[in-house]
Amino acid sequence: MSEDIIVVGAGGFGRETLDVIAAINAAAPAPVWNVLGVVDDGLSPIHGERLAARGIPHLGGIEELRARFPSCRYVVGIGSPSVRGRLSAMIDSWGGRAATLVHPAAVIGTQVTIGEGAVLCGGAQISTNVELGRHVHVNPGAIVGHDCRLEDHVSVNPGAIISGDVRIESGTLIGAGAVILQLLVVGGGALVAASACVTKDVPRGATVRGVPAR
Structure with missing residues (x-):
């Protein structure tokens, strides 16, 4: 039973999440998920x-659905780590x-x-002994x-590469096509810009860009 x-x-990643759900259902002998719908406070x-x-x-809107969340599952399909953190904490409460x-x-x-609420899209590659929060x-x-x-x-955008034994702290966004070299730490709330190449640790809350990233 689903x-x-x-x-x-309802933005781009929310609809990509719907695609992930559809693919899971299509691959299973019977549907795993029944999508009740999408909540969005500012639907364009x-x-x-x-x-x-x-x-x-x-x-x-999300407040309108407050009473329904305990009776079903939810997933936050919003790309911003800070917004995702705020909304998931509220819904969990x-x-x-x-x-x-x-x-x-x-x-x-x-x-x-793989932690609760995580979304792994098609084509993502996760190597051995990896922990996703x-x-x-x-x-x-x-x-x-x-x-x-x-x-x-944490958000890892399309085509980004995180090398071995890297720690990405909470609330960080890794931009599309960025590369993080091995054995580094990217501090919480940091932003690694698209196509950046990170060659040294990134401080908490920092924005880095370029090759090498600064």
């Missing part, structure tokens, strides 16, 4: 049209239970742990090397 789920966020007309085109209802979603076309190595997003084509630790609410 389990009810609500997706938070174009996002509303794109939801309607795929037959997914907009359920309203209402009794919400986060779902973990792994696309069937993601490659997952041995001895990998709660509500981590790994976008299409991103690679996470062996022995890495990604703390809660």
Whole structure:
């Protein structure tokens, strides 16, 4: 029997999350998830049209759905780590239970742990002995090397490469196509810009860009 789920966020990653759910259902002998709909406090007309085109209802704003969250699963499909952290904490305080979603076309190595609320898109590659925290997003084509630790609410954008034995602290965003070299620490709340090459530790809250990243 499928389990009810609500997706938070109607933007790009929210709809990519719907694709992950659809792929999970298609690969299973019977549907795993029943999408009740999407909640979004600021639904734009174009996002509303794109939801309607795929037959997914907009359920309203997040506060309007407060009473429904304890009776089903939820996933936050919002790319911003800080917004994702704030909303997931709020929903958890209402009794919400986060779902973990792994696309069937993601490659997952041995001895990998994946926290609740994480979303791994198709084409993501996770090597051996990797720990992914709660509500981590790994976008299409991103690679996470062996022995890495990604703390809660980290976002790894498309095509980024995190080399072996790297620690990414909570709330950090790794931009599309960025490269993090081995044995480094990227501090919490940092932003690694798209296509940057990180060759040394990144302080908490810093924004780094370029090759090498500064």
